[in-house]
Amino acid sequence: MKYFLYWGCSLEASGSNYLESIRPVSKILGLEFEEIDDWNCCGASISYIGANDLSIKVLNARNLALAEAQGGYDIVAPCSSCYIQMVKVNHEIQENEDLKAKINAVLKEGGLNYTGSIRVRHLLDVLYHDVGPEKIRSHVKKPLRGIKVAGYVGCQTVRPYGEYDSVERPISHDAILQALGAEAVPFPKKMRCCGSGIFLTEMGYCMNLVKDILEDALNHGAEIISTVCPMCAMNLEAYQHRINKVLGTNFDVPVVYLTQLMAVAFGLDMKVDAALDRNYIPPEVVLKKAIGH
Amino acid sequence: MADPKKKGKAEGPVSYDPSFSKEVFEKVDYGEKIKMCMQCGVCAASCPLSMVMDYSPRKIFALIRAGKRSEVLSSKAIMLCTSCYSCKVRCPRKVPVVDVMHGLANYALKQGYVPREETALFGREFWKQILRLGRIDEKDLPRRYFFSKGIIPGIKKSMELADMGIVLMLHKRMKLLPERSVKGIKELRKMLEKASAMGNGGA
């Protein structure tokens, strides 16, 4: 199965452990990922500060037009912010001929055109629907037995349309965790927002959002948190010690990407393939216990 | 926390002044969608930061109807939106609350209001970087944001958050080379210029 992997700006930097683990895992699952040549940033959830809505739409339409010209495969976004930006712009273009004409009038300036044929998807969607938990289970060599994982879905991951999972009670993340042999703990705040793109500038407020999420995961017995978005991962992992200092908590819970857990369960190398050495709070101890090393 | 006195005054005895509503419908991205709002409050109840907003999204829409222009455009609420989309998926009248909030923030900044200074600075640097590179350079952007208010505040803020940068670098989560611009940057800039002029609030 061939797709475009639109990994976005974060996965080349703060989310590098996500991209590193996506590569070997997708190879095992037979997912063929190509890069969209000369892709640009999606604008994330903060570009409205500096740009009007049409500019943000054009930014995304350029990627859609490039993908259409380069083969027209589904675009897969592993970042929930990239996903929601692109899926939204794509839908609005597909549903509104006037908007499409307007956008194409702008794209023309760069010699591009978009007819509206592309499908935008989240990596979680592809893992759950195109690959499926059964096939994932069949590749597990070292089941993550006995390990309690909180499957944090995040707010943007299945929104705004709920095309592949419920926008209120999603099950795909947990289903994959279970296929890996892990125990997906009940986790009511699995969709509660982590502060997203305004964390850095509104830290005082957003630290409390993360505190509530982490507490909920830990209160339900989680030993580790799984994520499918570089922004969620960053906000949940990198600020834990700062939150401890400011809010008097005692957090030190590893936060990993679902694909890192998949790499470990598939029996791949913890460093080269799962890129666990790139995590800030070391997840190795918990994972080694699970796979019996 | 919101000031209850201010709240009461702003929403006040309901008087309708259509001039600001008209302005919002015409000039704010997604602004006309609030015509559908029935003031049920589902968005307010869903919003993760509504407890620290001066007015909830529902109240913002009520204030627009009441013609409270400066209250709305200076309200920190319109810039505290985390873009979680809870409101948009739950609104029974299909108001894209999140998109309206973003539209209001964009419009307020253009009108010279600065409801949240830090997010405004960061967001502006973010967009400048898109115009410069077509992509975001995660090590360069925070630096530009930290120093956007000058050298001294820049040094202070960099020091406050130095641990984050060091940790990311040590864990190979920072690209060491500077980000290069996309190949089609010239065309991209041309398109964005045109979109900025054609869209709402454009030149």
Ligand code: SF4
């Ligand atoms: S949920 Fe929708 S209808 Fe209800 S107050 Fe909010 S915007 Fe208005």
Ligand code: SF4
């Ligand atoms: S998208 Fe914004 S306004 Fe809507 S619930 Fe989330 S934070 Fe509140």
